[in-house]
Amino acid sequence: MLEAKNLSVRFGRRDILHGLSFAAKPGEITAIVGPNGSGKTTLLRALTGDVPFTGAAHLEGIDVARAKPWELAARRAVLAQFTGVAFPFTVAEIVRLGQASGLRAGQGDLTERALARVGLTGFGPRHYHDLSGGEQQRVQLARAIAQIWAPVGEAGANWLILDEPVASLDIAHQLEVMGVARDFARDGGGVVAVMHDLNLTAMFAGSVALMAQGRVVTQGSVDRVFTDAHLSSAYACELRVNTTPARGPFLLPHTAIA
């Protein structure tokens, strides 16, 4: 489990997260959705121990606030919303950095296998800065995968924490990356993903937390959270949830089509 209770974050004099609760279980993708500035990235950064918070956060029983950095690095890997790479690294070097920071540091080179999992076979020798934005995003996902590698280790589930993992990807690669995340979860791992595409969320998420103004407004199954009222209120625009018998909910921005 990845759990937060009464979690608050304050930057300077500003309260960003207001005593929220959040829970994710391994075996499914838990999505975090909500408008820009609602606190999604800040919640992820608190859950990964990257910003100070008050309240409680536990990852598979590990107290995030007290854990050593290596302890967390062995159990969860993070794909950040924006990842700058300052040096002229090759793709393989970046993926190896991920492996070096996790538990599998001495266990052979996972680079090619990690790249294959994100559809970038053969990209290892290329320079990271020469890749397209979408390719760079997938290299970062390969780095995260190389860090934790197994969905389940001796101590329990490992976690992929993904901040807008498909933001700059075309539709085929969105499906590919979400498929990688889903397979990781199906094999027993935990996945938390911040998402802006609500339709993609409906297709892939087992649970979804809807955020607005620094709070988790509601969390549960897609069917429970994706209602006209919840979404229209959180996003402050009129949204309509439709369903197809075969494929479940899909969304249309009603304001635009009325």
Ligand SMILES: Nc1ncnc2c1ncn2[C@@H]1O[C@H](COP(=O)(O)OP(=O)(O)OP(=O)(O)O)[C@@H](O)[C@H]1O
């Ligand atoms: N380091 C910081 N110092 C001060 N304020 C911050 C800091 N980081 C985030 N904030 C503020 O906290 C609020 C929530 O930001 P956050 O990045 O968590 O939003 P988000 O939901 O991820 O938005 P987006 O969808 O645009 O990525 C915003 O108002 C932002 O300006």
Ligand SMILES: [Mg+2]
């Ligand atoms: Mg964000």
